[in-house]
Amino acid sequence: MHIKSMAECMANGETPEVLFWVGCAGSFDQRAQKITKAFAQILTKVGVQFAILGKEEMCTGDPARRAGNEFLFQMMAYNNIQTLNNYGVKKIVTTCPHCFNILKNEYPVLGGEYEVIHHTTFLQQLINDGRVRLKEGGEFKGRKITYHDSCYLGRGNNIYEAPREVLQALDVELVEMKRCRTNGLCCGAGGAQMFKEEEPGTTRVNFERSAEAIDTGATVIAANCPFCTTMLTDGVKNKEKEDSVVVMDVAEMVARSLAD
Amino acid sequence: MQVIQQIFFIICAGLAVYFFGKKVAEIRRNIKLGRDEDLTDNPGERWKNMTLLALGQKKMFKKPLPAILHLFVYAGFIIINLEILEIFLDGILGHHRLFAPFLGGFYSFLIGFFEILAAAVLISCVIFLVRRNIIKVKRLNQHELDGWPRNDANLILMTEVVLMSLFLTMNTADLVLQSRGTEHYTLTAPFWITSNFTGIFQNLSTGSLIAIERTGWWLHIIGVLLFLNYLPYSKHLHIVLAFPNSYYMRLKPKGEMKNMKEIQNEVLYMMQPELAPPAAEAPQQQRFGAKDATDLSWKNILDAYSCTECGRCTASCPANITGKKLSPRKIMMDTRDRIEEIGKKINANGSFQEDGKSLVHDYITVEELRACTSCQACVEACPVTIDPLNIILQLRRYLVMEESNSPQEWNLMFGNIENNMAPWKFSPDERDKWAEELAAQS
Numbered sequence: 001m002h003i004k005s006m007a008e009c010m011a012n013g014e015t016p017e018v019l020f021w022v023g024c025a026g027s028f029d030q031r032a033q034k035i036t037k038a039f040a041q042i043l044t045k046v047g048v049q050f051a052i053l054g055k056e057e058m059c060t061g062d063p064a065r066r067a068g069n070e071f072l073f074q075m076m077a078y079n080n081i082q083t084l085n086n087y088g089v090k091k092i093v094t095t096c097p098h099c100f101n102i103l104k105n106e107y108p109v110l111g112g113e114y115e116v117i118h119h120t121t122f123l124q125q126l127i128n129d130g131r132v133r134l135k136e137g138g139e140f141k142g143r144k145i146t147y148h149d150s151c152y153l154g155r156g157n158n159i160y161e162a163p164r165e166v167l168q169a170l171d172v173e174l175v176e177m178k179r180c181r182t183n184g185l186c187c188g189a190g191g192a193q194m195f196k197e198e199e200p201g202t203t204r205v206n207f208e209r210s211a212e213a214i215d216t217g218a219t220v221i222a223a224n225c226p227f228c229t230t231m232l233t234d235g236v237k238n239k240e241k242e243d244s245v246v247v248m249d250v251a252e253m254v255a256r257s258l259a260d
Numbered sequence: 261m262q263v264i265q266q267i268f269f270i271i272c273a274g275l276a277v278y279f280f281g282k283k284v285a286e287i288r289r290n291i292k293l294g295r296d297e298d299l300t301d302n303p304g305e306r307w308k309n310m311t312l313l314a315l316g317q318k319k320m321f322k323k324p325l326p327a328i329l330h331l332f333v334y335a336g337f338i339i340i341n342l343e344i345l346e347i348f349l350d351g352i353l354g355h356h357r358l359f360a361p362f363l364g365g366f367y368s369f370l371i372g373f374f375e376i377l378a379a380a381v382l383i384s385c386v387i388f389l390v391r392r393n394i395i396k397v398k399r400l401n402q403h404e405l406d407g408w409p410r411n412d413a414n415l416i417l418m419t420e421v422v423l424m425s426l427f428l429t430m431n432t433a434d435l436v437l438q439s440r441g442t443e444h445y446t447l448t449a450p451f452w453i454t455s456n457f458t459g460i461f462q463n464l465s466t467g468s469l470i471a472i473e474r475t476g477w478w479l480h481i482i483g484v485l486l487f488l489n490y491l492p493y494s495k496h497l498h499i500v501l502a503f504p505n506s507y508y509m510r511l512k513p514k515g516e517m518k519n520m521k522e523i524q525n526e527v528l529y530m531m532q533p534e535l536a537p538p539a540a541e542a543p544q545q546q547r548f549g550a551k552d553a554t555d556l557s558w559k560n561i562l563d564a565y566s567c568t569e570c571g572r573c574t575a576s577c578p579a580n581i582t583g584k585k586l587s588p589r590k591i592m593m594d595t596r597d598r599i600e601e602i603g604k605k606i607n608a609n610g611s612f613q614e615d616g617k618s619l620v621h622d623y624i625t626v627e628e629l630r631a632c633t634s635c636q637a638c639v640e641a642c643p644v645t646i647d648p649l650n651i652i653l654q655l656r657r658y659l660v661m662e663e664s665n666s667p668q669e670w671n672l673m674f675g676n677i678e679n680n681m682a683p684w685k686f687s688p689d690e691r692d693k694w695a696e697e698l699a700a701q702s
Binding site: 001002003005022024026027028029033036037040041052054055057058059061063064065066067068069070071072074075076078101105106109110151152155156157158182183184185186188189190191192193194195196197198199200201202203204205207208209 | 512514515519520523524578579586660669673674677686690697698
């Protein structure tokens with residue numbers, strides 16, 4: 001499977017339907033790479049013409065901005081917007097809600113105006129349009145699954161239903177945690193927490209959230225964010241439940257359920 | 261005798277209104293100490309938000325029981341204040357139940373309705389006192405409420421209990437006096453609640469009853485006037501400020517952080533020097549981020565004055581839930597305390613001189629700020645649309661950009677982003693390695 005870069009498309013005079021913004025976690029983190037690959041496989045399989053920036057993609061500046069380093073954020077945004085505008089990008093899909101939020105809400109005022117879609121919304125649209133066809137009785141059918149709302153998709157951008165609709169399309173038995181949707185509890189990674197040790201406390205945020213997810217009796221915790229996936233996986237391990245409970249991105253679940 | 265009462269009433273009411281107005285002007289001035297922020301777009305949506313959130317208390321109903329009790333107290337407070345209008349006019353004109361002859365049967369209906377509200381307020385406030393002091397609901401008993409804030413809350417609830425009891429006692433005595441045909445006591449139909457309790461006063465002499473009725477009337481109205489003046493010093497100010505605060509809420513998605521135009525331009529001029537204005541025209545440099553309360557926007561300060569310390573933000577904060585020091589409620593309380601302190605210094609000296617203190621460090625510690633995951637749960641939780649996260653992020657900007665105060669791990673992260681275009685130390689050349697791996701697979 002060959003993933004095209006924007007540079008390649010430009011050289012061939014092609015205009016892809018959508019740019020896949022991979023993000024740093026999706027590019028470098030071993031766990032998140034699997035989500036990236038799963039999503040790229042879905043897009044390829046159903047014939048969505050897409051491209052990546054490849055080596056030209058840079059951090060959006062989200063962790064720098066949330067930590068307080070506005071200079072560094074502005075530098076990254078300037079460079080990314082230059083790249084995106086040079087390629088005339090119109091539509092972006094991304095597997096990371098942090099990238100999604102910043103590209104959608106914070107780049108326009110800096111001159112970067114694109115239609116930005118989170119991959120769970122994109123998958124929902126592909127399913128609704130009949131482009132993604134799912135197996136009858138796939139491996140998640142009837143399984144108890146809980147869904148973790150990421151802060152930047154949920155509260156940050158009011159997207160609660162699209163990922164749930166994708167899960168419904170997989171025929172899962174969706175069990176909600178007590179703190180869900182607008183009341184969803186953070187995984188503990190946002191606001192640049194991913195990149196430092198937590199402050200002293202009685203427990204870790206990801207332990208608290210994972211325990212809540214495990215208590216639903218679900219065998220899969222569905223997530224929509226590479227950082228949540230990592231945090232919740234660590235939390236499940238902490239509870240020594242890694243044999244019975246897995247944390248998966250919605251895209252990974254769809255990739256495993258594609259009809260032949 | 262009547263004239264003395266009238267004059268005394270006018271003096272009391274005049275003083276109360278004067279001092280209240282003075283404090284309100286002071287708070288308005290303090291709010292305006294904040295930086296400018298334009299929040300006047302979309303008036304239609306703003307009116308809608310104010311109607312739903314402040315008047316309709318929409319977000320309160322996430323917790324139905326407190327919401328219903330709160331609605332009683334709120335409705336009672338607002339609607340019974342219509343009765344205050346009559347009490348006021350009675351006080352000034354030396355009348356008694358001025359409106360009764362005009363409204364006839366409807367008057368008794370109104371007072372009966374007020375009595376039901378008064379009873380609902382009384383019962384609700386007692387339940388609230390029990391929740392705070394006996395059941396000890398967690399969010400109402402956290403550390404940051406120690407001392408004055410807890411007393412403030414109890415004082416407000418007890419004042420309401422007392423005021424409502426006085427109102428009901430006054431009406432009961434009034435009914436007995438009416439039934440005896442006492443001069444001055446206008447005959448009305450029996451009031452719905454107090455008419456059931458007239459038996460308590462039947463054996464008292466008319467003189468004692470007049471004394472009870474008058475005392476109830478005076479204590480009630482003086483209580484109301486005192487409470488009016490207590491309001492701007494207390495968390496109870498939310499009853500007023502919930503309205504402007506929800507009108508001026510930020511309408512952007514909660515995930516969006518405010519842009520810093522000055523830094524955007526600085527980066528732009530660095531990359532494209534030809535765009536830079538001549539040095540003389542360069543705008544005056546403000547402090548980056550917020551160090552003190554006056555570096556915040558006026559909306560942040562309005563937020564702080566609107567906070568009634570209910571703690572829904574703190575109860576939903578992942579950092580606080582897991583035992584970190586951060587409490588969004590404390591951020592709001594500290595901001596208010598600091599701007600009040602600055603305001604007092606302006607009152608004393610005419611202007612604010614550096615006092616060696618600041619909101620960061622002296623009120624809010626770095627440890628609290630660091631614990632925030634920017635998850636927006638506090639913003640979502642607030643029934644009156646206060647945004648503690650906005651303050652936290654501005655204080656963080658100050659720490660990093662003005663004090664270079666960030667944990668070593670964040671410095672490494674910054675370095676990696678700057679040098680490797682990713683927060684981790686990977687080579688930018690490996691960014692699309694996953695794609696090569698996919699290509700190799702099939």
